[in-house]
Amino acid sequence: MKKLTGAQIMIESLLAEGVDTIFGYPGGAILPTYDALMTSPALRHILVRHEQGAAHMAEGYARVSGRPGVVLVTSGPGATNTVTGIADAYMDSTPLVVVTGQVSTNMIGNDAFQEADVIGITRPCTKHNYLIRDVHDIARVVKEAFYIAGSGRPGPVLIDFPKDVQTAQAPFKYPEKVEIRGYKPTLKGNDRQIEKALEAIESAERPLFYVGGGVQWSDASAPLTELVHGLKIPITTTVMALGVYPSSDPLCLGMLGMHGGYWTNMAVYHCDTLIAIGARFDDRVTGRVSDFAPNVKTIIHVDIDPSSISKNIKVHIPIVGDIKEVVQAMLKRVKSQESLAPRQQIWAEWHKQIMQWKAEKPLPYEKSGPEGEVKPRELLEEVYNLTKGEAIIATDVGQHQMWTAQMLPFNRPRSFLTSGGLGTMGYGLPAGIGAYFAAPDRQVVVISGDGSIQMNIQELATAVQYQVPVKVIILNNYHLGMVRQWQEKFYDGRYSHSYMDAMPNFVKLAEAYGARGFRIEKAKDLAATLREAFVTPGPVLVDAVIPQSEGVFPMVPAGNAMHEMLFA
Amino acid sequence: MRHTISIVVENEFGVLARVSGLFSGRGFNIKSLSVAETLDPSISRITLVTDGDDQIVEQITKQLNKLVCVIKVVDFQEAAHVEREMALIKVAADERTRSEVLNIVDIFRGKVIDVDLRSYVIEVTGDEEKINALLNLLKPLGIKEIVRTGKVAMHRGMQVLSASAGRAETVELKGKTQKEKAA
Numbered sequence: 079m080k081k082l083t084g085a086q087i088m089i090e091s092l093l094a095e096g097v098d099t100i101f102g103y104p105g106g107a108i109l110p111t112y113d114a115l116m117t118s119p120a121l122r123h124i125l126v127r128h129e130q131g132a133a134h135m136a137e138g139y140a141r142v143s144g145r146p147g148v149v150l151v152t153s154g155p156g157a158t159n160t161v162t163g164i165a166d167a168y169m170d171s172t173p174l175v176v177v178t179g180q181v182s183t184n185m186i187g188n189d190a191f192q193e194a195d196v197i198g199i200t201r202p203c204t205k206h207n208y209l210i211r212d213v214h215d216i217a218r219v220v221k222e223a224f225y226i227a228g229s230g231r232p233g234p235v236l237i238d239f240p241k242d243v244q245t246a247q248a249p250f251k252y253p254e255k256v257e258i259r260g261y262k263p264t265l266k267g268n269d270r271q272i273e274k275a276l277e278a279i280e281s282a283e284r285p286l287f288y289v290g291g292g293v294q295w296s297d298a299s300a301p302l303t304e305l306v307h308g309l310k311i312p313i314t315t316t317v318m319a320l321g322v323y324p325s326s327d328p329l330c331l332g333m334l335g336m337h338g339g340y341w342t343n344m345a346v347y348h349c350d351t352l353i354a355i356g357a358r359f360d361d362r363v364t365g366r367v368s369d370f371a372p373n374v375k376t377i378i379h380v381d382i383d384p385s386s387i388s389k390n391i392k393v394h395i396p397i398v399g400d401i402k403e404v405v406q407a408m409l410k411r412v413k414s415q416e417s418l419a420p421r422q423q424i425w426a427e428w429h430k431q432i433m434q435w436k437a438e439k440p441l442p443y444e445k446s447g448p449e450g451e452v453k454p455r456e457l458l459e460e461v462y463n464l465t466k467g468e469a470i471i472a473t474d475v476g477q478h479q480m481w482t483a484q485m486l487p488f489n490r491p492r493s494f495l496t497s498g499g500l501g502t503m504g505y506g507l508p509a510g511i512g513a514y515f516a517a518p519d520r521q522v523v524v525i526s527g528d529g530s531i532q533m534n535i536q537e538l539a540t541a542v543q544y545q546v547p548v549k550v551i552i553l554n555n556y557h558l559g560m561v562r563q564w565q566e567k568f569y570d571g572r573y574s575h576s577y578m579d580a581m582p583n584f585v586k587l588a589e590a591y592g593a594r595g596f597r598i599e600k601a602k603d604l605a606a607t608l609r610e611a612f613v614t615p616g617p618v619l620v621d622a623v624i625p626q627s628e629g630v631f632p633m634v635p636a637g638n639a640m641h642e643m644l645f646a
Numbered sequence: 647m648r649h650t651i652s653i654v655v656e657n658e659f660g661v662l663a664r665v666s667g668l669f670s671g672r673g674f675n676i677k678s679l680s681v682a683e684t685l686d687p688s689i690s691r692i693t694l695v696t697d698g699d700d701q702i703v704e705q706i707t708k709q710l711n712k713l714v715c716v717i718k719v720v721d722f723q724e725a726a727h728v729e730r731e732m733a734l735i736k737v738a739a740d741e742r743t744r745s746e747v748l749n750i751v752d753i754f755r756g757k758v759i760d761v762d763l764r765s766y767v768i769e770v771t772g773d774e775e776k777i778n779a780l781l782n783l784l785k786p787l788g789i790k791e792i793v794r795t796g797k798v799a800m801h802r803g804m805q806v807l808s809a810s811a812g813r814a815e816t817v818e819l820k821g822k823t824q825k826e827k828a829a
Binding site: 197259389 | 655656659660663664667668671701704705708709711712713714715716717809
């Protein structure tokens with residue numbers, strides 16, 4: 079059998095996994111692999127400007143395509159720069175395969191140039207990681223890495239790839255099967271538990287679905303929508319699951335939690351049966367744990383990760399399994415519409431009560447005067463109209479993120495990309511670029527803030543190099559708005575270091591990168607400028623000035639119970 | 647509540663770091679720890695003592711099970727089992743106290759494995775309480791140094807903890823109930 083170098087085996091293995099795009103940045107310890115990459119035109123390499131950008135791009139790619147995103151970087155600083163992105167992917171269960179160059183095996187541990195203990199550094203923020211010491215292990219490790227990253231509860235897997243292993247030679251045969259005795263995710267839900275769950279649902283008076291990002295990863299949006307819509311039970315989603323159930327359906331209550339709607343959090347407060355699916359009872363969702371859903375009699379929790387179950391909130395009917403399989407099993411067994419009809423009358427009353435709460439305290443919405451600055455919600459509405467709600471929206475982290483999550487309707491899954499668990503500023507632009515490579519036919523809009531955008535603004539150059547038609551909209555209030563809001567509410571208005579005195583001219587900055595820049599200072603210019611920005615080809619950056627004091631409400635202060643909300 | 651947990655793991659580099667890192671990263675306690683290869687050289691067995699309420703220990707076993715390098719986890723709390731640890735105790739022993747030390751050591755079925763003019767090194771195995779009791783008796787005589795292994799534990803009777811499925815039915819059943827409970 080013909081022998082290949084380790085570098086070639088790596089490339090061939092990636093191709094065997096069906097990888098078409100990788101995000102990376104070359105450097106000394108990964109040069110043999112970059113050399114092999116040059117003769118593999120089937121593998122498109124996107125050259126980023128900072129390795130963190132590569133990791134977030136791979137995340138955006140993964141979330142839109144459903145397949146693991148792939149990152150290729152060098153040792154030491156190249157690898158450590160990816161760590162924030164890896165930790166982000168770990169928190170939001172995003173499948174990544176990150177290949178990092180490493181110094182030669184005989185140098186490991188010697189404090190060699192650009193050496194870092196990447197396995198040690200990434201151990202707590204990867205689903206698994208590998209140091210390849212033998213060229214014969216490469217194909218098996220890559221096979222296992224993709225399997226682990228993409229199956230069960232997805233997550234990032236890192237492969238540390240020493241330089242001498244890249245140049246060593248071995249025959250190449252890609253394994254057909256994976257056999258890992260310590261890793262066997264449970265896919266099929268327990269039948270008895272599923273029956274018990276349905277019994278609980280069918281006898282509930284105030285049932286509520288609470289679904290999270292797991293629904294998206296399991297591709298369970300369609301069966302879930304069928305189940306919820308057929309039952310006619312209201313549903314709230316976490317920030318990670320916006321779009322898995324169409325926002326346009328009246329049963330959809332939008333996001334719950336710290337910045338959830340009043341009506342949604344009231345629904346959680348008053349429900350008697352909570353059906354949690356692919357969600358993990360994060361503290362931003364539960365608020366003070368002891369007062370979470372105090373009227374609930376039964377909590378059902380479907381999740382592929384047993385450790386998510388009863389971690390924060392004790393549940394009554396746990397079902398470990400793949401969400402799609404479990405929801406399909408539920409669909410098969412759920413009672414007929416006729417026999418559900420009496421129950422559904424009770425549920426309709428319950429839904430009416432929730433709508434009543436919504437009418438009492440809807441999301442704050444205020445139009446700006448024509449000479450005033452644009453109100454964020456008005457801006458988002460305009461974005462929605464211009465994109466007909468069809469765009470992929472990526473956000474950074476902060477006020478703009480929460481306004482977007484509260485306000486924008488999403489009618490299909492894999493359309494809203496945001497850093498939910500880790501809350502990584504600088505996520506949005508690269509994630510949006512990665513999303514484009516996964517779905518080049520879809521419009522991609524990045525909603526960012528003046529703080530967040532500056533954390534990975536260098537990726538504008540990547541967008542320009544590959545002419546990625548991403549539209550970046552900065553909601554610019556000249557402050558770290560969410561920090562400012564917390565300081566206003568909880569630190570007596572002591573605005574410690576949340577004001578940025580030297581704000582760049584974003585229009586000129588965009589142009590310096592070779593992108594187009596626009597600025598919106600007055601509300602009256604909003605529609606025309608945005609329209610022009612959206613018809614401009616290639617990457618576009620829009621700097622929209624919003625009022626400084628605008629807050630995100632309602633808000634549940636950290637440590638409060640979910641019904642203890644602030645409205646202004 | 648103290649729990650003794652056995653973890654069957656891949657015998658490969660970094661596994662102990664993954665297990666101990668999980669404990670430190672999630673704020674769980676390790677009271678004692680012992681690791682060694684099993685009959686199958688590709689597998690190691692970790693015995694670990696931790697404490698926490700039921701919910702914490704349930705989280706610990708679930709999190710351990712999530713590690714790719716972990717093949718099986720058993721919490722001995724629910725099973726008939728034996729546990730032992732060993733201690734080496736260096737105790738002052740001159741002509742005045744030597745016989746008294748020997749008497750005590752005899753009662754505990756310990757062994758003197760090193761002698762010099764002023765000290766003994768004593769080897770003793772047993773459960774934690776036995777070793778504590780011996781230490782308490784020797785303390786007034788002048789303990790110079792002690793070293794204790796972590797605890798090791800094993801099911802009583804025919805029940806076997808092994809990595810391969812099918813070889814020990816009881817274990818498989820146990821594993822299942824564990825999983826269902828975890829579920």
